[in-house]
Structures are given as structure tokens and as C-alpha cells.
Amino acid sequence: xxxxxxxxxxxxxxxxxxxxxxxxxxxxxxxxxxxxxxxxxxxxxxxxxxxxxxxxxxxxxxxxxxxxxxxxxxxxxxxxxxxxxxxxxxxxxxxxxxxxxxxxxxxxxxxxxxxxxxxxxxxxxxxxxxxxxxxxxxxxxxxxxxxxxxxxxxxxxxxxxxxxxxxxxxxxxxxxxxxxxxxxxxxxxxxxxxxxxxxxxxxxxxxxxxxxxxxxxxxxxxxxxxxxxxxxxxxxxxxxxxxxxxxxxxxxxxxxxxxxxxxxxxxxxxxxxxxxxxxxxxxxxxxxxxxxxxxxxxxxxxxxxxxxxxxxxxxxxxxxxxxxxxxxxxxxxxxxxxxxxxxxxxxxxxxxxxxxxxxxxxxxxxxxxxxxxxxxxxxxxxxxxxxxxxxxxxxxxxxxxxxxxxxxxxxxxxxxxxxxxxxxxxxxxxxxxxxxxxxxxxxxxxxxxxxxxxxxxxxxxxxxxxxxxxxxxxxxxxxxxxxxxxxxxxxxxxxxxxxxxxxxxxxxxxxxxxxxxxxxxxxxxxxxxxxxxxxxxxxxxxxxxxxxxxxxxxxxxxxxxxxxxxxxxxxxxxxxxxxxxxxxxxxxxxxxxxxxxxxxxxxxxxxxxxxxxxxxxxxxxxxxxxxxxxxxxxxxxxxxxxxxxxxxxxxxxxxxxxxxxxxxxxxxxxxxxxxxxxxxxxxxxxxxxxxxxxxxxxxxxxxx
Amino acid sequence: xxxxxxxxxxxxxxxxxxxxxxxxxxxxxxxxxxxxxxxxxxxxxxxxxxxxxxxxxxxxxxxxxxxxxxxxxxxxxxxxxxxxxxxxxxxxxxxxxxxxxxxxxxxxxxxxxxxxxxxxxxxxxxxxxxxxxxxxxxxxxxxxxxxxxxxxxxxxxxxxxxxxxxxxxxxxxxxxxxxxxxx
Numbered sequence: 001x002x003x004x005x006x007x008x009x010x011x012x013x014x015x016x017x018x019x020x021x022x023x024x025x026x027x028x029x030x031x032x033x034x035x036x037x038x039x040x041x042x043x044x045x046x047x048x049x050x051x052x053x054x055x056x057x058x059x060x061x062x063x064x065x066x067x068x069x070x071x072x073x074x075x076x077x078x079x080x081x082x083x084x085x086x087x088x089x090x091x092x093x094x095x096x097x098x099x100x101x102x103x104x105x106x107x108x109x110x111x112x113x114x115x116x117x118x119x120x121x122x123x124x125x126x127x128x129x130x131x132x133x134x135x136x137x138x139x140x141x142x143x144x145x146x147x148x149x150x151x152x153x154x155x156x157x158x159x160x161x162x163x164x165x166x167x168x169x170x171x172x173x174x175x176x177x178x179x180x181x182x183x184x185x186x187x188x189x190x191x192x193x194x195x196x197x198x199x200x201x202x203x204x205x206x207x208x209x210x211x212x213x214x215x216x217x218x219x220x221x222x223x224x225x226x227x228x229x230x231x232x233x234x235x236x237x238x239x240x241x242x243x244x245x246x247x248x249x250x251x252x253x254x255x256x257x258x259x260x261x262x263x264x265x266x267x268x269x270x271x272x273x274x275x276x277x278x279x280x281x282x283x284x285x286x287x288x289x290x291x292x293x294x295x296x297x298x299x300x301x302x303x304x305x306x307x308x309x310x311x312x313x314x315x316x317x318x319x320x321x322x323x324x325x326x327x328x329x330x331x332x333x334x335x336x337x338x339x340x341x342x343x344x345x346x347x348x349x350x351x352x353x354x355x356x357x358x359x360x361x362x363x364x365x366x367x368x369x370x371x372x373x374x375x376x377x378x379x380x381x382x383x384x385x386x387x388x389x390x391x392x393x394x395x396x397x398x399x400x401x402x403x404x405x406x407x408x409x410x411x412x413x414x415x416x417x418x419x420x421x422x423x424x425x426x427x428x429x430x431x432x433x434x435x436x437x438x439x440x441x442x443x444x445x446x447x448x449x450x451x452x453x454x455x456x457x458x459x460x461x462x463x464x465x466x467x468x469x470x471x472x473x474x475x476x477x478x479x480x481x482x483x484x485x486x487x488x489x490x491x492x493x494x495x496x497x498x499x500x501x502x503x504x505x506x507x508x509x510x511x512x513x514x515x516x517x518x519x520x521x522x523x524x525x526x527x528x529x530x531x532x533x534x535x536x537x538x539x540x541x542x543x544x545x546x547x548x549x550x551x552x553x554x555x556x557x558x559x560x561x562x563x564x565x566x567x568x569x570x571x572x573x574x575x576x577x578x579x580x581x582x583x584x585x586x587x588x589x590x591x592x593x594x595x596x597x598x599x600x601x602x603x604x605x606x607x608x609x610x611x612x613x614x615x616x617x618x619x620x621x622x623x624x625x626x627x628x629x630x631x632x633x634x635x636x637x638x639x640x641x642x643x644x645x646x647x648x649x650x651x652x653x654x655x656x657x658x659x660x661x662x663x664x665x666x667x668x669x670x671x672x673x674x675x676x677x678x679x680x681x682x683x684x685x686x687x688x689x690x691x692x693x694x695x696x697x698x699x700x701x702x703x704x
Numbered sequence: 705x706x707x708x709x710x711x712x713x714x715x716x717x718x719x720x721x722x723x724x725x726x727x728x729x730x731x732x733x734x735x736x737x738x739x740x741x742x743x744x745x746x747x748x749x750x751x752x753x754x755x756x757x758x759x760x761x762x763x764x765x766x767x768x769x770x771x772x773x774x775x776x777x778x779x780x781x782x783x784x785x786x787x788x789x790x791x792x793x794x795x796x797x798x799x800x801x802x803x804x805x806x807x808x809x810x811x812x813x814x815x816x817x818x819x820x821x822x823x824x825x826x827x828x829x830x831x832x833x834x835x836x837x838x839x840x841x842x843x844x845x846x847x848x849x850x851x852x853x854x855x856x857x858x859x860x861x862x863x864x865x866x867x868x869x870x871x872x873x874x875x876x877x878x879x880x881x882x883x884x885x886x887x
Contacts, residue, residue: 242823245724248783252817253879260724260824275724277781294884339887356856465886478878478886505883509811529813531874572783640870647871 005214006067006590017119035066036556038607040082054086055197057120064114066558070105075560077309079104086176089445089470093492094614100309101183106163110207121199139201146374166202167192168376170430175441189378214592230569234288238570239507251507265301266321278570284313291318296357335369344368347385352417364419375430445470459632475501481533482660486544489629499547532647541663553604606685622699625675721781806863815862854880
């Protein structure tokens with residue numbers, strides 16, 4: 001057998017019901033699916049029958065990464081967690097969570113590309129994985145502890161170099177809205193409850209191994225340096241937020257916030273970011289400050305530094321130190337996170353006494369991070385907070401829950417924007433105390449069902465951002481018109497695809513974007529200026545397909561889709577062009593398995609279509625267009641009653657979206673009528689066995 | 705003027721470009737007194753022989769202010785776009801703001817948060833910005849400049865030559881609120 005680089009070589013399988021631990025050869029069994037979500041979907045397809053529920057012992061949870069993880073490939077620190085999704089409503093269909101940090105690398109150094117957990121332990125356990133071996137350890141003393149204490153205790157046992165992925169009380173209590181966290185702040189949303197259902201408190205990994213890189217050292221170093229040279233700031237925005245001497249363009253909405261005079265004010269001594277010329281590859285980490293981006297100017301004084309994942313120069317997690325919270329709330333002064341994790345606490349509130357970007361909102365973020373990242377509560381990309389606000393302000397909580405429970409909450413504190421309110425709410429969610437908290441913890445779909453509220457009510461209101469199956473949109477028409485809508489129809493939770501939005505929001509003028517788009521997708525017509533959408537066309541369909549396949553590729557080879565693809569760059573001398581072959585270059589050099597971009601896209605398509613097949617089987621229908629790929633009403637509305645294709649509205653046109661779906665299905669080689677692959681599509685991708693099984697069940701489109 | 709001193713001029717331009725500054729006649733005179741001594745050259749102007757020599761340096765580029773005086777920068781460290789901002793600054797704050805607002809309304813397209821002008825390289829006082837915008841909205845040559853406020857109270861300016869009020873409002877909201885709310 002050919003020896004490849006990149007892969008550690010083994011997949012660990014642990015049956016918690018029997019205690020049996022075994023291994024499989026990664027390459028022999030899973031190479032065609034690469035790693036990450038590819039391995040996850042393959043395991044679920046082969047081993048988890050339709051009709052299984054998320055918390056059944058028959059469900060499996062797969063922690064998997066790809067051949068780039070643990071190397072010096074930038075942005076490789078990603079673990080994909082694949083399982084049946086407990087918040088997916090009304091059926092638990094396949095879903096994935098993704099966590100950064102250092103778990104992926106350490107798992108590889110310990111000798112494993114993936115860990116498959118099956119069955120259910122009789123008592124709480126944690127899994128110790130070191131240098132090719134695994135042990136099931138007693139976790140009864142850890143059960144009931146938060147994530148921080150659990151991590152500390154396991155690290156004490158395994159050593160400071162170990163990496164621990166743990167659940168908190170929320171996951172233990174089978175709250176569907178639960179996370180798994182590693183490396184302090186790196187969470188994967190939605191899968192914590194599945195771990196809890198298996199009595200799996202944590203996985204600790206530690207290894208002394210290394211990743212073999214098949215290519216020549218000088219070729220690898222050249223590839224990495226080339227990749228780094230294309231980097232922008234967080235989310236691959238390639239222009240700064242204010243004019244800089246080195247920059248031709250800028251964008252006030254950019255996350256590239258560094259400039260002369262900006263300081264990380266709570267570093268000791270304070271550290272200036274400088275102007276961060278893009279040619280200086282040693283200062284990439286200074287470009288972004290997500291605390292300042294999300295929390296406003298005030299956050300600069302509280303910024304200690306950036307933090308992040310293995311081999312990622314971006315450092316998108318911001319460490320902030322807010323001394324006031326220690327005496328006010330009894331919590332540590334320091335916290336860190338990014339994006340929705342950072343604003344977890346703040347986004348529950350409509351108002352703060354000192355405005356949306358004042359001191360109180362920052363304190364709410366600190367309290368939110370402290371509680372949520374320890375209890376292990378998920379926000380479902382902000383849907384938890386939006387649902388909470390709607391239910392409170394429209395009187396739904398008051399109408400639906402008993403008076404005694406309702407009055408047990410300090411609503412006056414909530415309305416005033418007092419962060420202390422979170423100490424009442426979040427532990428109740430984690431511990432399933434009371435109807436309000438318990439139902440919030442189920443996720444939107446089950447909350448609505450429990451209270452007899454039609455899902456259509458949530459689908460009418462744009463501000464709620466709700467899409468379907470209990471989950472919100474994630475970069476849809478507000479970002480990328482029809483392309484964004486298509487992407488949001490395809491998954492069983494929020495799409496988590498950034499391929500399209502990282503391009504659309506890169507900050508370059510529209511004419512430059514169109515030039516780049518022409519090279520990537522065949523015509524500048526693939527992209528529109530924000531809020532000035534044109535009717536659907538072939539190139540937008542190509543962009544949608546590209547976006548989805550790149551996301552699956554990243555989730556399988558282990559590159560961060562919150563940063564990639566690198567379709568544009570900050571380099572004026574390149575005409576701001578990125579490099580759409582980066583994935584192929586890195587993969588081929590690391591593994592020695594030379595694959596062109598087209599060949600890797602084919603592997604990504606195989607993985608994506610397997611997800612489709614899992615969804616078809618799980619739903620028990622191949623009528624995906626009608627029953628799965630649905631679009632909420634708010635996409636077709638405009639609060640000023642402007643018509644579609646008018647500058648200023650993001651409203652879509654129904655007939656145009658129907659055309660968009662037709663064109664997307666054509667791009668995928670799927671049936672326009674059903675939105676499902678036919679036998680030929682599966683066979684082309686080496687999924688004949690999948691076609692066979694679906695055909696027997698009558699889920700194949702057309703020719704069986 | 706020796707070759708060494710002319711080389712020093714190019715290096716000076718590069719150093720100043722790296723610091724975010726243009727180099728004009730006065731800057732040369734400050735650095736090398738007497739370098740501009742010439743009866744044919746008015747104060748602040750760069751003599752022809754220096755201009756000619758600088759033309760031989762591939763990275764040294766020229767921009768001109770409204771008086772026709774030359775200013776230099778090195779494109780190794782500064783873009784033409786940034787150099788143009790610095791030249792506009794010399795033209796007065798009204799013209800500078802108007803041109804920036806128009807360019808951004810046309811090119812990206814998007815309105816401009818007026819807070820932008822408080823920071824480098826614009827460095828305007830807050831009252832000068834708000835008074836300036838009001839004056840622009842009154843004056844003939846700048847009457848295309850218009851103001852709006854986002855839902856969180858931040859003021860943006862745009863040119864009606866390129867953006868309708870409705871579209872400008874949407875874009876400002878997207879910049880100021882929407883992208884943060886859709887992380």
C-alpha cells in the first residue's frame with residue numbers, strides 16, 4: 001500500500017456500551033472521503049440506520065479531521081463533529097459542528113485522524129487518547145462540573161500539553177442546545193447533548209507523534225509562505241477599515257482594524273498594532289481585533305491579545321480583560337472568544353443603559369462567555385437570543401408559562417440591560433429548570449411545537465432570521481442574493497458556509513470583485529453590489545456550487561472555512577487575486593496524493609452528495625425541493641414594499657428563486673423536479689452503493 | 705548638487721512614504737538646506753533637475769496639489785490612492801470630504817461614516833466635520849452631498865450623484881449594523 005503523508009493513519013473506534021476499543025486504517029477505508037465531515041458522513045451512512053434519534057445509543061458521534069491538521073498549513077486547526085442533530089426539527093437529521101483550537105492537531109499527534117464514539121456508557125466516563133492508545137476513564141467525579149473545571153482536572157492528569165474537549169452541565173442534562181469546547185473557548189455547537197447521552201464527559205488527547213509531509217521541505221515551505229502571502233484579516237477581508245498608506249482601498253466594515261495608533265490596551269505594556277502592511281507576514285495576527293469589531297471602540301482598552309487555533313495567523317479569538325466584572329459579578333476579569341461566542345451574553349438584550357456599545361454591553365459579553373462556555377450552552381447562531389427577545393417582548397413567555405415561574409425571573413433587570421440577569425437564565429437552561437428554560441434549551445423547532453406556535457409565524461419575520469428545521473439563516477440573501485439563498489437551503493442546521501460571503505465582503509470595489517468573479521465563475525455577473533441584485537444567471541449558480549463544495553472540502557481536509565477560500569488577496573500587484581488552487585497545492589504536497597483542484601472538487605462533491613443522501617434517507621423522501629430546500633417567507637418581503645431588483649432591497653423574487661434552484665440543481669446534475677441526485681449522479685461520484693440502497697427504498701430520482 | 709545628495713532625496717521620499725507622508729519642496733529644504741536654492745524656483749517648489757532625477761527612480765511617483773506643486777511618494781510604501789488623499793487634504797477640508805464621499809459613493813458603492821474624517825490621515829476636529837457637511841449641503845458645488853443616520857445613531861454621508869437616499873440608507877445600515885449582526 002502506498003504510504004501517504006498528512007493522515008495519521010488510524011481511526012479510533014470506541015464502543016461505550018461494550019467498552020471495546022478498536023482501530024481502522026484511515027486511508028484504506030476513508031481516503032475517498034478525505035477526512036473531517038467526509039469520514040463523519042460515511043460512518044453515519046454505513047452504520048446509523050434511518051429513524052435513529054440523536055440521543056439513542058445507536059447514534060454515533062464522529063470527531064474527525066483531515067490530512068492538513070497538525071501541519072504548518074495555515075488555518076488547519078479544525079475538528080468536524082458529525083452526528084444526528086438534536087435540534088433538527090421535526091426529525092434528527094445529519095448535522096455537523098466545527099471546533100477550532102488545538103484538538104485536531106493533538107488528536108493527529110496521538111495517532112488518530114478520527115474518533116468514532118458509539119453506544120452508551122453505563123456511568124459517566126471520559127476518554128483518554130494518547131500515542132495510539134485509548135482508555136475509558138471514570139468521570140463520575142467530573143460529572144456535574146463545568147467545562148473549565150473538567151478541562152483543568154483532565155489536564156492535571158494528562159499533562160499541560162494535553163487538549164481536552166468537554167461538555168458542561170448542559171450536555172450532561174441532554175439539553176439539545178449544548179456545545180463541546182476545547183482549548184478554553186473553541187466550541188462546536190449542537191453536539192454536546194449527544195456526548196451527554198453517551199455519558200461521555202470529555203475526550204483528552206495527547207501525542208508525541210508528528211505529521212509526515214510527503215513533499216519536499218522546500219516545496220512545502222514555499223507553499224505555506226505563498227498561502228500566507230494571500231491572507232487578509234479575519235474572514236479573509238482584504239482591505240483595512242480605514243485608509244492606510246499601503247492600501248488602495250478600505251472599507252469601514254472591515255475586520256482589518258489595525259492602524260497606527262491602535263493599541264491592545266490591556267497588554268502589559270500595551271501593544272501597538274501598527275499599519276500592518278500585507279507584505280509583512282509576521283504581523284498578520286495584529287490585523288484583526290474581533291472584540292473591537294463586535295463590541296466597539298471601548299474594547300481596544302480591554303484587549304490583551306488575539307488567540308486562536310493551530311497554525312492560524314489570524315488569531316480571531318480576542319482575549320479581553322475587564323477589571324470591573326470581577327467585583328460586580330464575581331467572575332474572572334479575563335475572557336476570550338470570537339463572533340457569536342463573544343456576544344453571547346449581549347445579544348439577549350434589547351437595551352443597555354449606556355447604549356449598544358457601552359461598558360454594560362461589554363460586561364454582558366463577559367458574563368455570557370463565563371456562563372455559556374462553562375455550562376456548555378449553544379446559541380444556535382444567535383437564534384436562542386432572538387427567540388428569547390421575541391418571546392419576552394411579545395408576551396409569549398407570560399402567556400405560556402405559569403405565573404409563579406414567570407415571576408421568578410427578574411424581568412426588571414432584563415429590561416434595564418443588567419448582565420446579572422444572565423445568572424438567572426443560563427444555569428436554568430443548562431439544568432433544565434422550569435418550562436421556559438427547558439423549552440429554550442430544546443431549540444426553536446421543538447420550542448414552537450411545545451407551545452403550539454406554527455413555524456410559519458417565525459418564517460414571516462426577517463429580524464428573527466429563522467430559516468427552517470429549527471435553525472436560522474447563515475449568510476443568505478443579505479450577503480449574496482440568490483447564491484446565499486441556495487446555500488441556505490442545503491443543510492439541516494444553519495449552513496455554516498463562508499465561501500461566498502468571504503468573497504462578497506472582501507471590501508474591494510464592485511468592479512474589482514466582478515473582474516475576480518469572471519475568473520472564478522465565468523463572468524462578473526456572478527456578483528452584485530450589496531443590496532443591488534440582478535436576476536438569476538448561470539454564473540451565480542456556479543458560485544453557489546463552488547461555495548458549497550469548497551465548504552465541504554475545507555471541512556474534510558481541515559482548513560478553516562471561516563477564512564477560506566482564498567479567492568481574493570490584499571495584494572495590489574496581483575490585482576487582488578487570490579489563489580483558487582491553494583487547497584490542491586497544500587493537499588497534494590502534504591499527502592503526496594497529487595490532486596488537481598477539479599479532482600479535489602470532485603471529492604468534495606462526493607462528500608456533499610453523501611450528506612444529501614443521508615438527508616433523503618433520514619427524511620424518508622427524495623422530494624427535497626418541496627420538502628427540504630425550503631425558503632422562509634421573509635426572504636420575499638420588504639418592509640418598505642420595494643420591489644425586487646431595486647437598489648436598496650434584499651428582497652428576492654419567487655419566480656427568480658425558482659429559476660435559481662433549477663439552475664443550481666442543473667449545476668449539481670440533480671433532478672429539477674425533486675432536487676435529488678439520480679443514479680447517474682451517485683455512480684459518477686463512486687457512490688453506487690448509496691444509489692443501490694436509496695433505489696430499493698424508492699428514493700432515487702427517475703431511472704432506478 | 706552631487707549624485708549622493710540626489711540619492712538621499714529618493715531615500716528621504718521612501719522613508720517619509722513609509723511613515724505615511726508625502727514629500728514636497730519644503731520637506732526637501734528642511735532635510736537638505738539649500739537643496740532648493742535657485743532663482744528660478746519659488747519657495748516650496750521642487751527644481752527641475754531634482755524632478756528629472758527622481759523620474760529615473762521607478763518607485764518614486766508624483767502627485768500635484770491645486771497650486772501645481774509636485775509632491776512625491778514611493779509606491780513601495782504608499783499607494784496612489786493614499787497619496788491623493790494627502791493632496792486633497794491640502795485643498796481644504798470641504799473639498800477633501802466631498803471628493804472622498806463622491807469617490808466612495810461611486811466606486812464601492814457605499815456612503816461614508818463621517819467619523820472616518822476624525823482619524824488619520826484626515827485628522828479633522830469633530831465640529832469641523834459636522835459644520836463642513838452642513839456647509840457642503842448648502843453650497844452649489846457640493847450640493848450632491850447628503851447626510852443620513854443609521855439605526856444606532858451614526859451619521860453617514862453620500863453623494864446623490866451616485867446613490868439614491870434609499871440605497872444609501874440600506875448600505876449604511878449594512879455597514880454599521882447589518883454585518884455585525886450577521887457575523
